[in-house]
Amino acid sequence: MSSVQHSPDAALTLGTARDAHRIRPALWYTAALALLALLLPFLEGVPVIGWLASPFQRIQLTYGLVFSIAALAFNLLLGYTGLLSFGHAAFFGGAAYAAGLLVKYLHVYSMEGFLLAGLTSALVLAAVFGSVCVRYTRIFFSILTLALSQVLWALALKFFWITNGTDGLSIPTPTLLWGLVGTSGDKVRFLSFTYYYYVLVIFFVCVAVMGVIAASPFGKALQAIRDNEVRAQFVGIGVRRYRWYAFVISGAFTGVAGALFAPLNGLTTPDILHWTFSGKIVFMTVLGGFKSFIGPILGGIAYNYLETYVIKTTEYWQMLLGIILVALVLVMPRGIVGVFAWGSRREQRNR
Amino acid sequence: MPLLFAQGLRKSFGETRAVDGVDFLVESEELVSLVGSNGAGKTTLVNLLSGLLVPDAGSIAFQDADITAVPVRDRIKAGIARSFQLVNLFDQLSALDNVRLAIFSRDGTTRQVLRLAERNRHAREEALEILRDFGLEDKWDTPAAGLAQGERKLLDVALAYALRPKLILLDEPTSGVGTREKGTIMDAVAQLVQARGLAAVIVEHDMDVVFTYSHRIVMMHQGKVLAEGTPEQIRADERVATALLGKA
Amino acid sequence: MDEAGIVLQVTNLTTYRGRAHVLRDVSLTVRGDEVVCLVGRNGAGKTTTMDSIMGLLPVRAGEIRLSGQNITRLPTHRRVQSGIGYAPEDTGVFPDLTVEENLRIALWLGNTGDGAGSDVGPAHVYELFPELRGLSGRRGFHLSGGEKKMVAIARAMMLRPSILLLDEAFEGLAPAIVKRFTEAVARIKAMGIALFIAESNIMTASRVAERLYVMDRGEISFVGTPEEAFADQGVMRIIHG
């Protein structure tokens, strides 16, 4: 009798359904944090948190929010559907490049134009890549997503007369809201205030929509497929089709993040199409904790700070990221969220 | 006409003929037990009927429609559900979500992408009711992986039951469970099946259980049907006793 | 072998597979000069017992002794070196290795001789299964079910064990071949190797074994000779269903 093999991380994930209750108070923290984020630009003079409200820090946070969207979208696949993609750079970078090409060839400078182009290109790419990739799971899925995304990277690198090769495409400050908010002269002011709010709102929308998707019957079906493909089939779920839906949705949201990234960075280089960038998205997600919904949000923001501040202090930030990742996998597979959950459990025990 | 009618089913694995020319039928609301020693082909037969395996030869008709080559999803839509001998659940989902998922899938609501599962009151209530029927209501928010073996077996059956099938195939619903628990499980299962008027095929070793609940017993041996009849007929059948003892 | 001649002694063994509690307080002994069968239905816990003895599954509680040596915490390969040979239910014949290679591995690795092993050699094995000579160049993948069973037993014997563990040794074999295997069991015993065989068919078991352990739902519910087993109402109920 070959009984069902429980992988030991089943034990790790025992908490998931229960944590939902415990995290209820976390809803209040979340609301407080959201409020803080909304008021941030006006808190520059406040003693303790003033430093966080500086234009530089707000731009950093904007980067963090953009990465968070990408990580959340990625986690719809990894955490919810059980598919580890090493090719999400294709959707992020693809969308950013769509914005860049829009500027270069059609001279469009509207952010909504960027978003539309980014979303569309990510959708198309994800639909095509997905139709190929979802035939596989596990390691082959990872390698296939990686290989396909590398095609895009190679094209961006080699067709330099279109993409400017390694120099990349520059993206000027766009107009927002169909031109209602024009381009002001001060780029820092634009990015740290106007664009900060723009990204914040889209971030909230994306989090809300993805949150609903994750908790929808569809989201439950994805989790069922992740847990047990055969049984999912035997409750009547079209496994491959649902994987494809998940892939496309995930790619589309990653595309939104990529489009938001383009003007923030001002430049799209092949770096954001390379598979190591996919690896960074993976890193953010695992850092935050891929076994929970909010983990990737924390991961995206934390990653950006890590990159910004560690790069400043050491030339060897990659090594540090690597060490953190190895440590996460070996001793903290539930990421930052896991640490919080562990802390609160200790707290409860102490009481 | 029978609810399910299989004719001349054959399935080989390498050189072993796991199912070797089996005719098998189930009437509406009938509870059929499938018995036989190890390797008799019972699980393979269930796998053929449920669509996990495709037969090498033979045909299967359900409600007069040929389903021999129909994919699993469509068989479920037609009304055939099954449970598994080795528990097969969504381990990280709560007991409630396990059952609720079957309900969503049955109702076609798994397509709802932008509606909270929690908002579907009907699904929630029905799922809780099913959990209650199977004595699992206290464990509704426990992830399936955290349930005891007996509870997992029950939840496995509950998933199939929640699909509101016309025919339910239960592959050893009490295997791997302690002696004390198995009676409880079979009682619960048999009562629910009969209360709903489902037809059921139960693979079971416990002859007491089989004799108590079955309308009809089909005895398999080495891939073939050896004997078939009411519990009384089977009890009296010499061949059955010898096959079970292994003299054959 | 200790003074009582006991090769294998299992005491209060408790094993889980994942979260499923499979073995409950299983105790059994096999002497150096006997053939013992573990009888029970599919899922009764026979394979789990074998896997636990071999160290292929972690044991929660209990003790396993081989010729007096406590092997409960030894890694699998060390247990093999102390003198156990194992032929699993699926035979475990390596599909891409030739029969000869399958057998040779065991010859290289078996009983290191510090314990009280048997001194069977390839000659004994080929004498027992002469047809293996003709199959030596064939890959495991291309063998029939019966041939695989043969290779599995021969391979376990090449380890020069003091005890052989056979899981469902006669399953899926044609009646004539079953007879061949039961005879082989008797001859292996005559070579001085004890046998512990998991078997779901009590008739076959009673033909080869001096003593039977009957297992149901992870517990040993009966110990005794085949005659005693047939006389026991409880055993018959378990076997019947």
Added chain:
Amino acid sequence: MDVLLAQLLNSLLYAAVLFLIAGGLSLIYGVMRIVNLAHGSLFALGAYVMAWGVSRVAGASGAEPAYLIVLLPVAAAAVGATGAVVEPLFLRPLYARAEEYQLLLTFGLLLILEDAMRYVWGATPLTVSPLWASFGSLHVLGATYPRYNVVVILLGLAAAILLWAFVFKTRFGVMLRATSQNRRMAAALGINVSAVYVQAFALGCVMAGLAGAVIVPIQGAVLGMGVDALILAFVVVVIGGLGSLEGALVGALIVGLVRTIAIQYFPELELAVLYLIAAVVLITRPAGLLGRA
């Protein structure tokens, strides 16, 4: 004619190096079912150790072919030793866990190794082209071809034959294959599976290290070479079949040839073509050309 011959030899040169890298990757996967994302970085490590060693021993200029013979095994062994540390320390805890964790962990190792090499050897490429030049040129059929490149091709060929003999003709090879086919049964026959795993992983690393060491006289040791090599090795094993050594050989030859042709005729698409071939093979023959489903 001479151009064609040079192209053919270039393809073979490329294939020889790729075979060493991809063969190691495939060997490791075949035995322990781990896809090692840090494999390319181990290849780079071999290159750096070799380049460093040559510059240490030979100084700035006076390179001689003899150094190659001495330092190749040293570099390969250094990488093998790294592998022998990495496997028990980082990978062993993961065998029982979901596959994703292995990918994540080896990705972490990749990041660490890349920067470790930058830390030790700096950001400027190390070159030992004098060693390459010291081998001189070969004149065949009116064409001139660097003799060192031929040496590499022969070395690749020798490695393939040796590896084949090792895996199929030695005692360890039989145990290696047994372990890769059925880990539990291997243990039940007395094979120390943990030891086999360390040795197999180290052997895979030795191959990667050897590839790195041997390529150094031609292209030097550069940051990022490991990551590029990893992707190409993936392409090779996907085409040939993950876990199959023959597959790695066939895949390496195909990739070597296609790449040479692509560079010649449509350089922009060189990489894209390779990835597309890999994708097409995965779609049509999921187990690769020589892999078993």
